[in-house]
C-alpha cells in the first residue's frame with residue numbers, strides 16, 4: 095500500500111468513525127507476560143499507524159500438508175510433484191463465511207472493503223489503522239517498548255481480545271504481542287590487519303581429508319574461499335547447465351545492503367570467471383539497497399558473495415525487505431518494525447516463479463514469537479516448499495543458548511513470567527519446514543563452538559526425524575540436561591557447513607567473517623547446484639529437503655563427530671556419529687548428493 099492510499103484511508107475513517115457499530119462483547123485472545131529485556135515507555139501515540147495483519151484460518155491446510163509430505167518423500171511416487179501458485183492458493187483460501195464475518199466486523203469499525211489489503215489467497219487481510227482505532231477493535235492498550243540492550247523501539251501490547259463470534263474466523267492478529275525481530279546472526283566479524291588488503295597466497299600444500307578422501311588446499315584451514323568449499327564439499331568440477339531455469343535467492347533485512355562493487359572485488363579475488371556479472375535486486379515493503387560503499391552490510395555481502403560465488407553462473411536475486419511501513423512520524427516512536435517474514439512471504443508467494451533455493455541468515459529466539467504466530471509463519475514456509483523451493487536458515491550462533499556473549503543479558507530464561515533457565519532454540523530454524531544449517535570449522539572439520547542447536551518448544555518432532563533423533567537421545571547419559579530442553583521437540587540443525595574465517599570483501603576491504611550466517615548461504619549454494627543437476631536432467635527441483643535428507647541416513651554427508659556448542663552455562667551437546675543437535679547430519683558431499691538427487 096502506498097502513502098496515498100493511507101491518506102485516503104484516514105479520511106474515510108474519520109468520516110465513518112462516528113457511525114461505528116455498538117461495541118460487541120470481547121473475549122481475551124492472547125495475554126503474555128511483560129516481555130523480558132523490553133522497557134515500557136508508556137502509551138503509544140493514538141495517531142501512530144499500525145498495519146494490522148489479520149490471519150484467517152486455512153481450513154484446507156491439512157490437504158496442502160499431505161501434498162507436501164508426498165511430494166517431498168523420496169519413496170513416494172509423487173516425489174517432486176510441486177504445486178503451482180493457483181493450486182496453492184486454493185488450499186489456503188478461507189471459508190466464505192469467514193470472509194463475510196471478518197468483513198462485517200471491519201465494516202462495523204468503519205473500515206471499508208477498499209481499505210483492506212488481501213493476500214492473493216485471501217488468507218491474510220492487512221488494514222492500516224491508527225493506534226486508537228486498533229485499541230478499540232482489540233480491547234487493549236498499545237504501548238511503546240524499547241529494547242534494553244539494542245535500543246530498538248516497537249509499538250506492541252501484551253494482550254488483545256476479539257468479539258467472541260469471531261472465534262474460528264480469525265486465527266490471530268499481529269503486530270500485537272509479537273516481540274520477535276529479524277536479527278542477523280551474531281556474526282563474528284574481524285578486521286584482521288594481517289589479512290586486510292592482502293591478496294590470496296597461492297598454496298601448493300594440500301590436506302587430505304580422512305573420511306571423504308578429498309584433498310583441499312592447506313590454506314583453507316585458515317581462510318575459507320569459494321574454491322576451498324568446492325574442494326572440501328566435492329563439487330570442484332561441476333558446471334551448472336540449467337541457468338535459464340534455475341535460480342538462487344538470498345534474503346536481506348534490517349537495511350543490510352548487498353554491494354555491487356564489493357562483489358566485483360570478491361569475484362576478481364576468488365571467482366574470476368564471474369567478474370562483471372551481477373544479481374537482481376528486489377525491494378519489498380520499503381526495503382532499499384543503497385550502493386554507497388559505507389552502507390554495505392557485512393551480512394548481505396557475505397550472503398551474496400558466497401551464495402553466488404559457489405553457484406555461479408546460476409542467476410541470483412537479493413530480496414531486501416524493509417521493516418518500516420509508512421507511518422506518521424512522532425518523536426516518541428522513531429521506529430516500529432513489522433514482523434518481517436510475513437512481509438517477505440506475502441511477496442514471494444504472490445510470484446509465479448520463485449527461486450528453487452533460498453537462504454536466510456536471520457532469526458530470533460523462538461520464545462519471542464507467540465506460538466500461534468510462529469505456527470502461522472511456519473505454514474508459510476511449508477507453502478514455499480510445496481511450490482518446490484528449498485529453504486535454508488542459519489541455525490543461530492549461540493549453541494544451546496541465545497548467543498548473547500554478555501552473561502548479564504544472556505536470556506537463557508523463559509519469558510513466560512516464571513524465569514526458568516532453559517535452552518533457547520531459534521526461530522525460524524525451529525520450524526520443521528525449513529532446513530536449519532549449523533556450523534563447522536577447520537579441516538578436518540569439527541563442530542564450531544557457536545553452532546546453534548537444540549529442540550523446539552513449539553513444534554513437535556516431525557516423523558522424518560524420529561529415528562535419527564531418538565537414536566541421539568538414547569545415546570545421552572541418563573538425565574542429561576533434564577528439564578533444560580524439550581526432548582519431543584523438532585530438533586535442529588538438520589545439516590551444517592563451514593562457519594568461520596570466510597574471506598569476503600566488505601566496504602572495499604578483504605576481511606574475515608564467521609557465523610552460521612556463512613554456513614546457510616554456502617549450503618544453499620550447493621543445494622542450488624543439486625537443483626541445477628536435476629533440472630538439467632529434466633526433473634523437478636528438490637523442494638522441501640528434510641524428508642530426503644533424513645531418509646539418506648547420513649549418505650551424502652560428511653559426518654562431524656568432534657566438538658560441542660556450549661551455552662547457558664553448560665558445555666551444550668556434543669557432535670556425535672550420526673545426527674546430532676550441533677551439526678545435524680554433517681556437511682555436504684556434493685558429488686554423492688548429486689548422484690542421489692538424480693536417482694529420484
Ligand SMILES: *[C@@H]1O[C@H](CO)[C@@H](O)[C@H](O)[C@H]1NC(C)=O
Pocket residue numbers: 287288290291602603
Ligand atoms: C586497507 O585498506 C583500507 C582502504 O584502503 C585502509 O583504510 C586500511 O587502512 C588498510 N589496512 C591496512 C592494514 O593496510
Ligand SMILES: *[C@@H]1O[C@H](CO)[C@@H](O)[C@H](O)[C@H]1NC(C)=O
Pocket residue numbers: 301315536537538
Ligand atoms: C587445522 O587447524 C586446526 C586448528 O588450528 C588444527 O587443530 C588442525 O590440526 C589443522 N589441520 C591441519 C591438517 O593441519
Ligand SMILES: *[C@@H]1O[C@H](CO)[C@@H](O)[C@H](O)[C@H]1NC(C)=O
Pocket residue numbers: 369370
Ligand atoms: C569488466 O568490465 C570492464 C569495464 O567494462 C572491462 O574493462 C573489463 O575488461 C571487464 N572484465 C572482464 C573480466 O570481463
Ligand SMILES: *[C@@H]1O[C@H](CO)[C@@H](O)[C@H](O)[C@H]1NC(C)=O
Pocket residue numbers: 384385386389
Ligand atoms: C545512500 O546512503 C548515503 C550515505 O548514508 C546517503 O547520503 C544517500 O542519500 C543514500 N542514497 C539513497 C539513494 O538513499
Ligand SMILES: *[C@@H]1O[C@H](CO)[C@@H](O)[C@H](O)[C@H]1NC(C)=O
Pocket residue numbers: 511512513
Ligand atoms: C522475572 O524476572 C523479571 C525481570 O528480571 C522480574 O521483574 C520478575 O519479578 C521475575 N519473576 C519471577 C517470578 O521471579
Ligand SMILES: *[C@@H]1O[C@H](CO)[C@@H](O)[C@H](O)[C@H]1NC(C)=O
Pocket residue numbers: 570571574666667668
Ligand atoms: C560430551 O562428551 C564428553 C567427553 O566424552 C562427555 O564427558 C560429556 O558427558 C558429553 N556431553 C554430553 C551432553 O553428551
